[in-house]
Amino acid sequence: xxxxxxxxxxxLSIAGCAVTPNSxxxxxxxxxxxxxxxxxxxxxxxxxxxxxxxxxxxxxxxxAALGGIAAGSTIGRxxxxxxxxxxxxxxxxxxGNQIESSRANRPGLEITVRLDSGELRAITQDADEMFRVGDxxxxxxAGGVTRVTH
Numbered sequence: 001x002x003x004x005x006x007x008x009x010x011x012l013s014i015a016g017c018a019v020t021p022n023s024x025x026x027x028x029x030x031x032x033x034x035x036x037x038x039x040x041x042x043x044x045x046x047x048x049x050x051x052x053x054x055x056x057x058x059x060x061x062x063x064a065a066l067g068g069i070a071a072g073s074t075i076g077r078x079x080x081x082x083x084x085x086x087x088x089x090x091x092x093x094x095x096g097n098q099i100e101s102s103r104a105n106r107p108g109l110e111i112t113v114r115l116d117s118g119e120l121r122a123i124t125q126d127a128d129e130m131f132r133v134g135d136x137x138x139x140x141x142a143g144g145v146t147r148v149t150h
Contacts, residue, residue, distance in 0.1 A: 023126040036142040041113035043135040051108035111148045123148050
């Protein structure tokens, strides 16, 4: 029973670490073969930002479960094992929360562009393509999502 719980907890913690990219280079299956509006622009400024996907709580729960099981089953008996399990759960929860938080933060760019119409727009996306002031770029928009590409 303990092994099953341990495996389930590990699977949940791994699933909780999956993060959807905000990249100009990654499309989900539902985004393919759809028409996008294309606007041309020139980069006015580029600012480094951090994209925080937010914590789901899975890391905290998984860490607490693993810490509680590990400490409670290996340290002491009776009330001692219970106390060790509680301390292990608290410590495991804190570690799991830190791991999930660090995986949820990614480097991003806030790209401000001037459209050919003269309007300014700012788009934030993953920092997986470099942009410089003066670059001629395309803004691809579909379904409320806009990407900046060369």
